[in-house]
Amino acid sequence: MRDFHVHSNYSDGEFLRSMAQAAASAGLEGVGFADHCNVATRDHHASMRSVYGFNLDLTYERRRRGIERLREEFSLEIYDAVEMDYDPRDEAAIDAFLSAAGFDYAIGSVHDVDGQNVQVSSHFDSMSEAERDAVVDTYFEQLVALVESELFEIAAHVDLLERTPPLRGRATDDHYRRVARAFAESRTIPEVNAGRALSDADIVHPSDRFLSILREYDVAVTVGTDSHRPSELPDRAAFLADFVDETGLEPVDPDGLAA
Template sequence: MHDYHVHSNYSDGTFLWHMCAAAEEAELDGIGFADHCNVSARDPQRREKQLFGFNLDATYERRRAGIEHLRERYDFRIYDAVEMDYLPDEEERIAAFLDDAGFDYAVGSVHSVDDRNVQGAGQFRSMSDAERRAVADDYYDTLVSLVESELFDIAAHADLLERTEPLRGFATDDHYDRVARAFADSRTVPEINAGRVLRDYGELHPAPRFFEVLREHDVPFVLGSDSHDPDEIRPRGRRLQQFCDETGLEPVELDL
């Protein structure tokens, strides 16, 4: 059981050692610290970075030293990873940063469309259905670009906009098929993500129909709890294991 997607206090999670203690208690074989990071030169992304304090591009070496200390303490794999915000027009900046930083692996995420974070429900409530469909089109276009870029080992929460009630249900089988074909031709692997399974959304990512389409294209998966707190690791891990048992999914391990 490798959980490739947790967060620490180096972005919006809890202290490294608290997360590792919870991973040990949950009897994980591996835990991956994939803290949020963006290296965008665009004003909205820079402003969001300043507001939330996601500064892993400046602190990853310090976190790496902490991970090395924890590797001496714990008898399971501890991965030094990153969750990068992806924007299609900034692939060169992202690639340069990842090449220089040398993480164990990189997770890519689409969090925003037209500088709107797709998890902010308020900004989408006044939109017409046609406008919301256009947001969904843009989101899945960007996701396909992320996969085709092959900058990342993992694509996180591949239908993130389903968490946002005004955008939920606007994805189509055409969207899913395009993304599935991109994954089938890429080294990038999607995750089964449990980030909202115990909260308001209450579902895993990808949604059931999206998962079916991905399986039809023989796309493999890794597991990620997307935990930010130690108390989330065990219950989210149990839900991921339950899902694997129910669907017969055998998640892959990254070849690191």
């Protein structure tokens, strides 16, 4: 098994070597470092870059040297990847960065709708039902645009808003089918993400219903623990191994690794 989605101290995770050691100890064949990056220049995103360090565009070459040293030390595949925040307005900047950087593969994710992180409940607590539904509509519109952009090999946690109580359960089969059709016509594949699977939230992305619809459209999937700390990785990897076995899924490698 390979884990294509972990983070390191080059965004909001822990040291590269500690994460690689955890992957090796868990018996994985490979691990992919996909640290967060945002190349938007709007004020909100510029602030996020400085506060959270989502600036791999400035540090990826230094991280790449660290990854090369780990490849010499560990007998597992170690991938040099990135998780990009996606907004349709930033497609040209994202494309330019990815083309120049030459990562093994790129993950795209939608975290914000109209400048509000969809994981933060307080952004949506005071909204009306109609306003919350509009946020969900916009989230899935951006997700479809992400898939259709063909910028990424993987789309991360494709129903991220299920983590957020005011938005949870508002997605419809129509939302899911629009996304599934986009995936079916794209090189981009969704991941099965275990980032909240073993938490009190008990959420696997995509949800059972969403995953069922993706399978209707014969959409392939890959897997990622979305681990930020070494202690998270072994249990999440074991969970994913059991999950794919129980569901009969056959995860695939990102296309970028086949080149």
